[in-house]
Amino acid sequence: MTHYLRPGIVLPTPLRIMVPALLLLLGGCTNTLVVQGEFPSPQVNQLPITLAVHYDEAFRGHTYEEKSKDRSKWVITSGPAQMQLFNRVLPQMFEAVVEVSEIPPAEAEVDLILAPAIKEFQYAVPRETKVNVFEVWIKFNMQVFDKNGELIADWILPAYGKTPTAFLKSKEEAMNEAVVVALRDIGASLSLGFTRVPEIRAWLEQHQRAML
Amino acid sequence: MVTRNNDVTCTIKTVLLRVLLHRVWLLGALLLGLQACTSVVIDEDRRGTTDLQGDESVVVLGRRHASDYETEPELISCIGNTLAGGGRGINVISEDDFVDQLYPWFEPRTAPMKVKDLDRLLKQEYLAKAVEDYKVRYIIWVDGNTETTNSAGSIGCSIGTGGAGCFGFGTWDKESDYEVTVWDYKNLKTMGKISADASGTSYMPAVVIPIPIIARVQASACKGIGQQLRSFLQPEVASTGK
Numbered sequence: 001m002t003h004y005l006r007p008g009i010v011l012p013t014p015l016r017i018m019v020p021a022l023l024l025l026l027g028g029c030t031n032t033l034v035v036q037g038e039f040p041s042p043q044v045n046q047l048p049i050t051l052a053v054h055y056d057e058a059f060r061g062h063t064y065e066e067k068s069k070d071r072s073k074w075v076i077t078s079g080p081a082q083m084q085l086f087n088r089v090l091p092q093m094f095e096a097v098v099e100v101s102e103i104p105p106a107e108a109e110v111d112l113i114l115a116p117a118i119k120e121f122q123y124a125v126p127r128e129t130k131v132n133v134f135e136v137w138i139k140f141n142m143q144v145f146d147k148n149g150e151l152i153a154d155w156i157l158p159a160y161g162k163t164p165t166a167f168l169k170s171k172e173e174a175m176n177e178a179v180v181v182a183l184r185d186i187g188a189s190l191s192l193g194f195t196r197v198p199e200i201r202a203w204l205e206q207h208q209r210a211m212l
Numbered sequence: 213m214v215t216r217n218n219d220v221t222c223t224i225k226t227v228l229l230r231v232l233l234h235r236v237w238l239l240g241a242l243l244l245g246l247q248a249c250t251s252v253v254i255d256e257d258r259r260g261t262t263d264l265q266g267d268e269s270v271v272v273l274g275r276r277h278a279s280d281y282e283t284e285p286e287l288i289s290c291i292g293n294t295l296a297g298g299g300r301g302i303n304v305i306s307e308d309d310f311v312d313q314l315y316p317w318f319e320p321r322t323a324p325m326k327v328k329d330l331d332r333l334l335k336q337e338y339l340a341k342a343v344e345d346y347k348v349r350y351i352i353w354v355d356g357n358t359e360t361t362n363s364a365g366s367i368g369c370s371i372g373t374g375g376a377g378c379f380g381f382g383t384w385d386k387e388s389d390y391e392v393t394v395w396d397y398k399n400l401k402t403m404g405k406i407s408a409d410a411s412g413t414s415y416m417p418a419v420v421i422p423i424p425i426i427a428r429v430q431a432s433a434c435k436g437i438g439q440q441l442r443s444f445l446q447p448e449v450a451s452t453g454k
Contacts, residue, residue, distance in 0.1 A: 188316030188321065192322065
């Protein structure tokens, strides 16, 4: 038994099934990535305050899904890696850190409450930029509240990471590295820049005076 | 009879094909061992006398702040291996270990751009201690990259019932451009600069199988930089040839 794709080309039965399946597979190809990385502890001066940190569900499980039909499909889950970074960086920045489920926390005695959120996630692949690197931009929104839940500071922290398309490295591995570099960048900005935020600096000065 | 003649013809064809394929594979294996030529130009600008003691170390770091390129991590580790290898090898701290240990002070956006900026960083005791624990004497910054500048030709491959094969010819040029700056951590001075320009053209003829004749431009730049750095850091070893 023979089957005809078009006049003159005869396909045997196994190929008749395999060719459309392969085309379907190629057409619906999605790059799925759960970001994996190790983050070092920052070498910074520790602030003598107790910080509560509140991660909402959107932050914990943050997943970016590219919806544009003009771009290659990517599903990037960065939530667990973000949590890992913050849990590594914050204990080095503050004397004590507790995780809370609500603002203000009912159960814990704290000085400040930090609530990080992701406002934007963007990426570029070499095919789009003609530059042989994968790039990632993440825009974080940092909100800091006092122990009563009053908003003290609200600012945007941009993060950027890029990694070259290394030989014998998959697209997923290259993108993973770019996200990890971007997360390291946010860790650097947060740990070095936290006390430079004017509202935070004012609060710290006031807190110091109150402690004297 | 006709059938038999056909069989004989087929047998002769098979033998000829086997001999041909055997020669193609031999030729391929021979060509696979070939490398295209590269040229490397190294310039050195020495601004002071280096004095690396036996227990002191160096760290080789890549600059990563440029928006349109990234100094390749594999080049940094290659230079480190060249410095550490051979007789009287230099103690080289791994880039990843150093950058992680001093996080977040040597990240792409926070790394000091001038040697004088080190002074500001090292006023913080924990940073100074971390660097001293490594016994770092020289910090070596590498900035630049290797890129494909030109390519031409085409190779077509096809698969059929009789087998698969490729035919065509491809060629591409690669250029490396690196600048190396050596900082003296002890005296907070720039001890010198080394620049390396390398270029080469790779070829890929394909007759049944593609045979890559690769110009290892980045590897040549790495070797050139590594050897020049060794003589820069250990001038007495270079002059005696030990």
